[in-house]
Amino acid sequence: MVNESVTIIGGGPVGLTVAEILSHNDISVQVFEKNDAPSKEWRASTFHAGTLELLEETGVTEELLPKGIQADKVQYRDRQNGLYAEFDFNLLKDETKYPFRLQCPQSTYVQTLYNRLKDKPNVDIHFQSEFKGMEQTENEVIVTLETPKGTKKFRSSYLLGADGASSKVRKALNMKFEGYTLEERFLLVGTPVPFDHYLSDISYVNYIADPEEFLFILKVPEAWRLLYPISSDTSEEEALKEENIQKSLQKALKTDDTFPIVEKMIYRVHQRVAESFYNHRTVLLGDAAHVNSPMGGLGLNNGIHDAVDLSKRLVRLLKEGSNDREEELKTYNNVRKKVAIDYIRQISERNTKVMKEKDEIRRLELQQEVTEEANNPEKAKKWLLRSAMIASVREQGIGKIPETAEKTQN
Numbered sequence: 001m002v003n004e005s006v007t008i009i010g011g012g013p014v015g016l017t018v019a020e021i022l023s024h025n026d027i028s029v030q031v032f033e034k035n036d037a038p039s040k041e042w043r044a045s046t047f048h049a050g051t052l053e054l055l056e057e058t059g060v061t062e063e064l065l066p067k068g069i070q071a072d073k074v075q076y077r078d079r080q081n082g083l084y085a086e087f088d089f090n091l092l093k094d095e096t097k098y099p100f101r102l103q104c105p106q107s108t109y110v111q112t113l114y115n116r117l118k119d120k121p122n123v124d125i126h127f128q129s130e131f132k133g134m135e136q137t138e139n140e141v142i143v144t145l146e147t148p149k150g151t152k153k154f155r156s157s158y159l160l161g162a163d164g165a166s167s168k169v170r171k172a173l174n175m176k177f178e179g180y181t182l183e184e185r186f187l188l189v190g191t192p193v194p195f196d197h198y199l200s201d202i203s204y205v206n207y208i209a210d211p212e213e214f215l216f217i218l219k220v221p222e223a224w225r226l227l228y229p230i231s232s233d234t235s236e237e238e239a240l241k242e243e244n245i246q247k248s249l250q251k252a253l254k255t256d257d258t259f260p261i262v263e264k265m266i267y268r269v270h271q272r273v274a275e276s277f278y279n280h281r282t283v284l285l286g287d288a289a290h291v292n293s294p295m296g297g298l299g300l301n302n303g304i305h306d307a308v309d310l311s312k313r314l315v316r317l318l319k320e321g322s323n324d325r326e327e328e329l330k331t332y333n334n335v336r337k338k339v340a341i342d343y344i345r346q347i348s349e350r351n352t353k354v355m356k357e358k359d360e361i362r363r364l365e366l367q368q369e370v371t372e373e374a375n376n377p378e379k380a381k382k383w384l385l386r387s388a389m390i391a392s393v394r395e396q397g398i399g400k401i402p403e404t405a406e407k408t409q410n
C-alpha cells in the first residue's frame, strides 16, 4: 500500500511552513534537516502583508505579529542629496488588515514554526539527516538519507525539495538553475545602536543610492541592519575587519562613534529560477526553486507563497480524492514560476538598479521616476500592492484549481 505521507527535505523556513500547513490539514509529514537544530541565522527580516494574509489560516500570523515591529513607510534616499521618495503603507489600509511590513528575523519565524510542529502527532522532524539521493516510481518516491544511524531509505507519496539555493533535490532531478549572479559581494552588519539618532527622519526600511557604496538600512526588534557592497579588490577577511566595518558605519551615519556589532556576514546575490519546479512526484519550493536579490525582502516571502500554493494542491490530491496530479503540479509550476520572474525578480531588480546606478544622469532619472510614483497616490498604491505581494496573489491566485479541472467541474 502507498504511504500517503509527504517527505520534506530541509527544515528551513519554507520546509517548516509547508509542514505546518499540511499537518494542519491532517496530512502526515516527515522533515529531514541536515543540521542538528533549527537555524539561528537572522537572514530575512521582512514579512509582507500578502504573506501575513496567507499565514492567517493556520494561526501563524497571530503568533508572529507581536514578535516583530511594524514598518509603515519605505524610504528611498540618495547618499548625497538625502530623501527623495517615501511610500506610505497607510495607502493600503482599505486593502489589507496589515498596512505595513512586519520586521522580524527569519530565525524567530523558524523557531515559532518549530515550536508549533515539534509535538504534533502527524509530524516527524529528523535532524542530522542529509538527503543523498532519490528514485521515483509510479506511486511513490524513495529517498536515501545519511543519518547518525547510517544510511536510511524513506518512502512517501510526494517529495518536497525545500533544501535551499544549493538544493541537492534540484540537482538530483538535473534541473538547470537559470539566471545570473551579481558581480559584487554584500556585507550585512547589525548593531543595537539606534540609527535614528544619527539620521533623524529615517524610516525602518531605507534604500540609499550611491554610485560607489549604496546602502540598505533596515530595523528588526533586536538591531539596526546595514547592507553594503564590498569592492572586487577587497578580500572577505579585509571587509570583515572590525576597523573597516566601523569606518563603513561611521561614513553611513556621519559620525566618529563606534558601534557594537552583533551580526556580520558576507554573501553573494543571485537572480536564478529553476528550469521546472516539479518532476513526477517531486516538487521544488523556496530557494531551491528561485533565488533573488534581497532588495525588497521578497525571497523568503515568495517561498512561503509557494508553500501555501502547493499545500492546497496536496490537500486536494491526498485528502479530497483528486487524481489530477499532473495538472495540479503543472499549474503550480506555471503560476509560481511566473510570480518568481514577472513579480519578484522585477521588483528586486528595480530596487537594486535604483540604488547602484553609476551613471549620474541615469541615476537622477531613475530617482525622478520613483519620486513621481511616490507622490501620485494611485501609482504609489499600485507599487505598494506589488511590493507587499498582494498583487501577485490577486492576479495569479494561490493554489487555484487547474483550468482543465475547472472546466470539468463546470
Ligand SMILES: Cc1cc2nc3c(=O)[nH]c(=O)nc-3n(C[C@H](O)[C@H](O)[C@H](O)COP(=O)(O)OP(=O)(O)OC[C@H]3O[C@@H](n4cnc5c(N)ncnc54)[C@H](O)[C@@H]3O)c2cc1C
Residues within 6 Å of the ligand: 009, 010, 011, 012, 013, 014, 015, 032, 033, 034, 035, 039, 043, 044, 045, 046, 047, 106, 129, 130, 131, 132, 162, 163, 164, 165, 167, 168, 188, 267, 285, 286, 287, 288, 294, 296, 297, 298, 299, 300, 301, 302, 303
Ligand atoms: C542576508 C539575507 C537577507 C535576506 N533578507 C530577506 C528578507 O528580508 N525577506 C525575504 O523574504 N527574504 C530574504 N532573504 C532570503 C531568505 O533568507 C531565503 O529566501 C530563505 O532562507 C529561503 O528559505 P528556504 O527554506 O527555501 O531555504 P533555506 O533557508 O536555505 O533552508 C534550507 C534548509 O535545508 C537544509 N538542507 C540543505 N541541504 C540539505 C540536505 N541535503 N539534506 C537535508 N537538509 C538540507 C539547510 O540546512 C536549511 O536548514 C535574505 C537572505 C539573506 C542571505
